[in-house]
Amino acid sequence: MSAIRLLILGAVRQHGRAHGYQVRNDLEFWGAHEWSNAKPGSIYHALKQMAKQGLLVAHEVAPSTAGGPPRVEYEINDKGTEEFFTLLREALSSHEQKTDVLSAGIGFIVDLPRDEAVALLKERIAGLEQWRSGVTEYYTPEDGPEQLGHIGEIMNLWVHSADRGAEWTRGLIERIEGGAYTFAGEGEPFVGVLADDDPNPYTTGPHPEDNR
Amino acid sequence: MSAIRLLILGAVRQHGRAHGYQVRNDLEFWGAHEWSNAKPGSIYHALKQMAKQGLLVAHEVAPSTAGGPPRVEYEINDKGTEEFFTLLREALSSHEQKTDVLSAGIGFIVDLPRDEAVALLKERIAGLEQWRSGVTEYYTPEDGPEQLGHIGEIMNLWVHSADRGAEWTRGLIERIEGGAYTFAGEGEPFVGVLADDDPNPYTTGPHPEDNR
DNA sequence: CAGGATCTAGTCAAGTTTGACCAATGACTG
DNA sequence: CAGTCATTGGTCAAACTTGACTAGATCCTG
Numbered sequence: 423m424s425a426i427r428l429l430i431l432g433a434v435r436q437h438g439r440a441h442g443y444q445v446r447n448d449l450e451f452w453g454a455h456e457w458s459n460a461k462p463g464s465i466y467h468a469l470k471q472m473a474k475q476g477l478l479v480a481h482e483v484a485p486s487t488a489g490g491p492p493r494v495e496y497e498i499n500d501k502g503t504e505e506f507f508t509l510l511r512e513a514l515s516s517h518e519q520k521t522d523v524l525s526a527g528i529g530f531i532v533d534l535p536r537d538e539a540v541a542l543l544k545e546r547i548a549g550l551e552q553w554r555s556g557v558t559e560y561y562t563p564e565d566g567p568e569q570l571g572h573i574g575e576i577m578n579l580w581v582h583s584a585d586r587g588a589e590w591t592r593g594l595i596e597r598i599e600g601g602a603y604t605f606a607g608e609g610e611p612f613v614g615v616l617a618d619d620d621p622n623p624y625t626t627g628p629h630p631e632d633n634r
Numbered sequence: 635m636s637a638i639r640l641l642i643l644g645a646v647r648q649h650g651r652a653h654g655y656q657v658r659n660d661l662e663f664w665g666a667h668e669w670s671n672a673k674p675g676s677i678y679h680a681l682k683q684m685a686k687q688g689l690l691v692a693h694e695v696a697p698s699t700a701g702g703p704p705r706v707e708y709e710i711n712d713k714g715t716e717e718f719f720t721l722l723r724e725a726l727s728s729h730e731q732k733t734d735v736l737s738a739g740i741g742f743i744v745d746l747p748r749d750e751a752v753a754l755l756k757e758r759i760a761g762l763e764q765w766r767s768g769v770t771e772y773y774t775p776e777d778g779p780e781q782l783g784h785i786g787e788i789m790n791l792w793v794h795s796a797d798r799g800a801e802w803t804r805g806l807i808e809r810i811e812g813g814a815y816t817f818a819g820e821g822e823p824f825v826g827v828l829a830d831d832d833p834n835p836y837t838t839g840p841h842p843e844d845n846r
Numbered sequence: 847c848a849g850g851a852t853c854t855a856g857t858c859a860a861g862t863t864t865g866a867c868c869a870a871t872g873a874c875t876g
Numbered sequence: 877c878a879g880t881c882a883t884t885g886g887t888c889a890a891a892c893t894t895g896a897c898t899a900g901a902t903c904c905t906g
Contacts, residue, residue: 424892443855452785453773457792464893466856471891493855520732521795525788532784561665571824572744572815573664575806576737580669583733586798590791603784612783636862655885676863678886683861705885 425458425522426468428513431498431506432530434478439497441483442466452529458522469496477502510534515542517549517584528594532612536598536605543595550588554581637670637734638680640725643710643718644742646690651709653695654678664741670734681708689714722746727754729761729796740806744824748810748817755807762800766793 433448434440440448442465449460473480478496498506511534513519513527531539561570561577570577597603604612645660646652652660654677661672685692690708710718723746725731725739743751773782773789782789809815816824 426892441855443853446855453788457788459893461894462856463858463895467892521791525791528787528791529785531787573741573824575740575743575809576665576669579733579737579740579802582798582802583795586794590794594787597787612785638862653885658885671863673864674886675865675888679862 423509423512423519423523425454425513425520425526426460426464427472428506428509428523428526428530429454429458429460430465430468430472431477431502431509432526432533434496434498435503435506439481439495441493441495442469443493445469454526454529457525469494472496472502477505506530507534511538511542514539515545515549517546517553517587532603532605534606536608539605540595540598543591543598547588547591547595550584550591554584557581635721635724635731635735637666637725637732637738638672638676639684640718640721640735640738640742641666641670641672642677642680642684643689643714643721644738644745646708646710647715647718651693651707653705653707654681655705657681666738666741669737681706684708684714689717718742719746723750723754726751727757727761729758729765729799744815744817746818748820751817752807752810755803755810759800759803759807762796762803766796769793 429449429452430445433445436448437444442462446460446462446465449455449458449465454460469478470480472478473496477499479499481495481497483493483495510527510530513523514531514534519527534542557577558581604610641661641664642657645657648660649656654674658672658674658677661667661670661677666672681690682692684690685708689711691711693707693709695705695707722739722742725735726743726746731739746754769789770793773786816822
């Protein structure tokens with residue numbers, strides 16, 4: 423699973439209908455270009471692909487300013503919405519995800535009911551713990567850990583990452599259970615996109631060095 | 635930078651000369667199929683590509699067992715070796731890497747002199763710290779952190795990951811400075827590949843559930 | 847008000863990754 | 877000893893990603 427589809431479906435969903443450049447701007451607004459592979463090519467490709475697969479409906483739109491390139495607006499439909507929630511739930515609950523997927527999931531976590539969000543995160547922790555015990559057991563040589571040499575450091579790194587990931591997830595659960603943020607069905611949702619006619623505040627701003 | 639080239643160059647380098655299937659087995663032996671995208675297609679593609687680019691020399695080999703498919707052996711040359719060390723140094727020193735790249739770097743860290751390994755890891759920590767201060771400063775809204783809503787959790791996650799990554803790296807540095815493992819120029823190197831005629835001990839063994 | 851920079855909106859070729867598939871050989875099993 | 881299954885060694889199409897490029901409109905600046 424890649425993060426880009428979740429991000430794009432989420433972006434289109436918040437607008438109801440959007441063209442590629444709007445999606446691009448939203449992702450940049452969320453900082454997604456720093457922690458995911460959200461580049462123009464990927465975004466436009468994913469939009470086309472998902473339209474082809476019936477998750478989005480493409481509308482050709484007459485260029486607003488005469489002479490500009492032909493634009494395509496994408497509208498999310500029921501199938502797309504369903505896919506969005508499937509991806510979202512998987513992003514949050516599965517430990518077999520890279521950080522970019524989890525990040526995207528966090529970005530849309532408030533689109534779920536609070537209870538479900540917590541349940542999914544707990545599932546994630548359970549998965550991490552199970553993976554940890556499986557992996558440590560399987561890769562611990564019988565004749566002492568030194569048989570692995572420095573290769574053992576790789577496993578050490580992954581186990582460490584899993585432990586810290588679980589730790590962080592527990593913290594998040596606590597904050598959510600403590601009442602933080604506004605979830606689905608709890609009133610005015612958090613506004614996470616730029617208004618359709620806003621100028622993009624992040625173009626060519628002073629950036630921290632780009633990282634991932 | 636993707637981990638696969640580093641992994642493959644490293645594998646070929648330890649054999650001097652190897653064909654695709656041997657590389658595949660080494661990577662599996664190292665557990666790389668669990669934490670990187672080392673799948674047959676990627677491996678064979680990367681081998682061909684690097685041969686095309688002059689990092690490896692391809693030798694067509696008569697099938698050992700008559701009738702088998704034609705095999706290609708790849709031999710690493712000076713350019714490939716240089717590339718290997720370039721990638722290795724970057725994998726270890728740059729914080730802008732996914733965990734699979736770092737893992738691959740750790741896997742070959744003993745191919746460097748001990749001093750250099752430590753220096754590269756320290757560079758990594760410095761980068762992480764600088765990134766952290768840049769990012770927290772840039773994404774901290776003036777009107778209080780609550781302006782970000784749950785989106786702030788994404789940054790929180792990344793900062794947390796960076797902190798834990800630095801912590802782990804410090805631990806590794808300590809172990810290395812404490813004399814662990816055998817580095818380049820320190821005598822008999824750690825044997826990290828399967829002997830050319832060994833049976834593959836990892837085919838169809840009981841695996842922990844596959845993860846990444 | 848000319849000229850450059852930026853914004854809007856997107857395309858494209860080349861490279862990479864995925865997952866399924868293929869065929870010969872050897873090993874096991876009833 | 878036929879059938880099945882695993883191993884060896886790899887190919888391929890389709891999907892995805894990357895990075896560079898395009899082109900008109902608009903803003904800014906001297």
